[in-house]
Amino acid sequence: SDNQIQILERTFKVCPNPDETQRAHHGRELGVQPQQIKFWFKNRRAQMRRV
Known part of the structure; x- marks a missing residue:
């Protein structure tokens, strides 16, 4: 949900x-x-590297 994000x-x-x-x-x-938290953080770190 938006709140979780x-x-x-x-x-x-x-x-x-x-x-x-x-x-x-x-x-x-x-x-x-x-x-799920682990993967969210992993994906977020990858997203930061691409920017």
């Missing part, structure tokens, strides 16, 4: 490479699997 974007600005504990925390907070 906003939270992830804010988090990305502070820490673009969260560890497993942080991913688990965000997963619980947003109601998604930590693996």
Whole structure:
């Protein structure tokens, strides 16, 4: 959802490479699997490299 993306974007600005504990925390907070958080951050970092 848009709200989830906003939270992830804010988090990305502070820490673009969260560890497993942080991913688990965000997963619980947003109601998604930590693996999905991991891939979101991976894709976001790749997107930043392309820009």
